[in-house]
Amino acid sequence: MQSILPLPTQPIKPGTSTGQHFWQSDAAKTIDSYSPADGQLIARVNVSTRADYDRVVETAQAAFAEWRLVPAPRRGEIVRQMGEQFRRYKRELGTLVSYEMGKSLQEGLGEVQEIIDICDFAVGQSRQLYGLSMHSERPAHRMMEQWHPLGVMGIISAFNFPVAVWSWNAMLAWVCGDVCIWKPSEKTPLTALACQQIISEVLRNNEVPEGVSCIVTGGRDAGEWLARDPRVALVSATGSTRMGKAVAEAVAGRLGRSLLELGGNNAIIVSEQADLDLAIPAIVFGAVGTAGQRCTTTRRIIVQERIYDEVKSRLKHAYAQLRIGNPLDESFHVGPVIDQMAVGNYQVAVTEIKESGGKFVVEPGLIDGLGFESDCYVRPCIAEAENHWPIVQRETFAPILYLLKYTTLEDAIEQQNNVPQGLSSAIFTLNMREAERFLSGVGSDCGIANVNIGTSGAEIGGAFGGEKETGGGRESGSDAWKAYMRRQTNTINYGTTMPLAQGITFEL
Numbered sequence: 374m375q376s377i378l379p380l381p382t383q384p385i386k387p388g389t390s391t392g393q394h395f396w397q398s399d400a401a402k403t404i405d406s407y408s409p410a411d412g413q414l415i416a417r418v419n420v421s422t423r424a425d426y427d428r429v430v431e432t433a434q435a436a437f438a439e440w441r442l443v444p445a446p447r448r449g450e451i452v453r454q455m456g457e458q459f460r461r462y463k464r465e466l467g468t469l470v471s472y473e474m475g476k477s478l479q480e481g482l483g484e485v486q487e488i489i490d491i492c493d494f495a496v497g498q499s500r501q502l503y504g505l506s507m508h509s510e511r512p513a514h515r516m517m518e519q520w521h522p523l524g525v526m527g528i529i530s531a532f533n534f535p536v537a538v539w540s541w542n543a544m545l546a547w548v549c550g551d552v553c554i555w556k557p558s559e560k561t562p563l564t565a566l567a568c569q570q571i572i573s574e575v576l577r578n579n580e581v582p583e584g585v586s587c588i589v590t591g592g593r594d595a596g597e598w599l600a601r602d603p604r605v606a607l608v609s610a611t612g613s614t615r616m617g618k619a620v621a622e623a624v625a626g627r628l629g630r631s632l633l634e635l636g637g638n639n640a641i642i643v644s645e646q647a648d649l650d651l652a653i654p655a656i657v658f659g660a661v662g663t664a665g666q667r668c669t670t671t672r673r674i675i676v677q678e679r680i681y682d683e684v685k686s687r688l689k690h691a692y693a694q695l696r697i698g699n700p701l702d703e704s705f706h707v708g709p710v711i712d713q714m715a716v717g718n719y720q721v722a723v724t725e726i727k728e729s730g731g732k733f734v735v736e737p738g739l740i741d742g743l744g745f746e747s748d749c750y751v752r753p754c755i756a757e758a759e760n761h762w763p764i765v766q767r768e769t770f771a772p773i774l775y776l777l778k779y780t781t782l783e784d785a786i787e788q789q790n791n792v793p794q795g796l797s798s799a800i801f802t803l804n805m806r807e808a809e810r811f812l813s814g815v816g817s818d819c820g821i822a823n824v825n826i827g828t829s830g831a832e833i834g835g836a837f838g839g840e841k842e843t844g845g846g847r848e849s850g851s852d853a854w855k856a857y858m859r860r861q862t863n864t865i866n867y868g869t870t871m872p873l874a875q876g877i878t879f880e881l
């Protein structure tokens with residue numbers, strides 16, 4: 374198939390913000406971005422050198438000195454204008470996300486919608502950076518807390534949500550008065566540069582200081598520069614648990630702050646009292662959406678033994694309807710995985726499932742031939758498995774669903790929690806006691822727990838993130854904004870005496 378984009382003759386240069394001042398990197402190295410949809414080379418992007426990186430950080434620091442002085446509602450107004458730009462370019466950016474990353478066009482558009490939604494959310498938040506006030510134990514004293522801008526923040530994002538996850542961080546960070554340096558995944562650099570271009574007009578029109586929005590490109594090195602750099606107050610990293618542990622250690626080593634969104638191993642419990650007409654489509658979308666490459670992807674279903682055979686046969690039937698093909702063609706449900714390395718991981722997992730004694734209910738396989746020239750298309754599959762198998766305990770970023778059986782709800786919750794990760798979870802039941810138990814303190818141990826909806830597709834209004842090896846960070850809605858600010862407690866004495874707290878007397 375012909376590429377939908379003309380390949381620029383010169384490598385594209387990342388850098389700082391307004392789109393007019395991309396750094397002239399002297400890098401000999403470039404990142405080649407291939408579309409997993411059709412295997413075409415769609416862009417060649419310069420890799421930032423350490424010298425580029427240092428210039429970016431210095432520019433960001435200078436920008437922070439000014440940006441923090443801009444009133445928060447005014448910063449919100451600038452984010453509002455960015456939201457307008459993303460509305461204007463939704464189709465173009467959504468198409469590029471679909472083409473560069475491989476998710477279906479609907480999901481690409483949905484991802485841009487998440488950017489628009491977080492912009493709206495952040496605008497409101499810009500007028501609600503509330504601190505508490507406290508009653509002092511001393512007479513004529515007042516106590517309160519204020520939230521101040523934090524500084525330069527680094528955003529390390531993953532290929533699977535190449536633009537939305539950046540926006541959850543950046544839009545909130547900007548209304549909070551921070552400046553952002555974004556290191557996008559080396560698998561999806563073009564969508565990042567597109568976002569920078571889309572907002573550059575707003576930054577220019579509002580005379581926002583150069584450096585409020587920066588991009589550095591590269592692989593592990595660039596991530597490490599951010600993690601080790603004491604000039605970077607907060608590092609928000611999305612990706613594998615392995616990457617997250619490395620970032621967390623490096624940031625903790627300098628007592629910096631990190632916000633981690635790492636792997637998930639998300640399960641849906643299907644009770645005997647579930648409405649299967651709701652459960653089946655939720656499971657299928659959760660398992661095969663984004664070709665199984667969401668951190669919220671449904672990887673395990675834990676089914677009550679009395680309805681196990683029925684669920685199995687309904688899933689088999691549903692999987693037989695799945696149409697796999699070019700993500701830009703809206704008649705297909707499932708696109709490719711990101712690259713051939715991901716295909717390799719899928720194959721390794723399939724082998725391990727077989728070696729562990731797993732039985733495939735829906736067979737795995739690679740797809741080749743006309744329309745599949747990128748060699749990145751795999752068949753979504755379902756295997757009967759056991760929760761304790763090492764392969765089931767790991768997150769394989771592919772459309773592989775494990776079918777597990779339970780007897781009692783305690784047993785189901787135990788299996789659901791008994792993995793190293795703790796991102797998303799769900800139960801399908803019409804029984805109120807089961808639902809409430811699942812949501813209680815002795816129920817799901819995940820950051821997200823749902824009733825009668827699947828594990829993926831969280832709305833931006835809630836705090837997004839998970840426990841255990843998922844990293845503990847919370848992004849997006851609720852009070853996640855607090856991670857992007859520093860809290861200051863203030864005590865003010867408006868009286869004529871100097872009483873000490875805790876009743877201490879100190880007389881001179």
Ligand code: UN1
Nearest residue numbers: 534667668669829830831
């Ligand atoms: C991710 O996969 O990193 O809840 C984020 C969801 C999306 C975000 C997923 N809103 O599936």
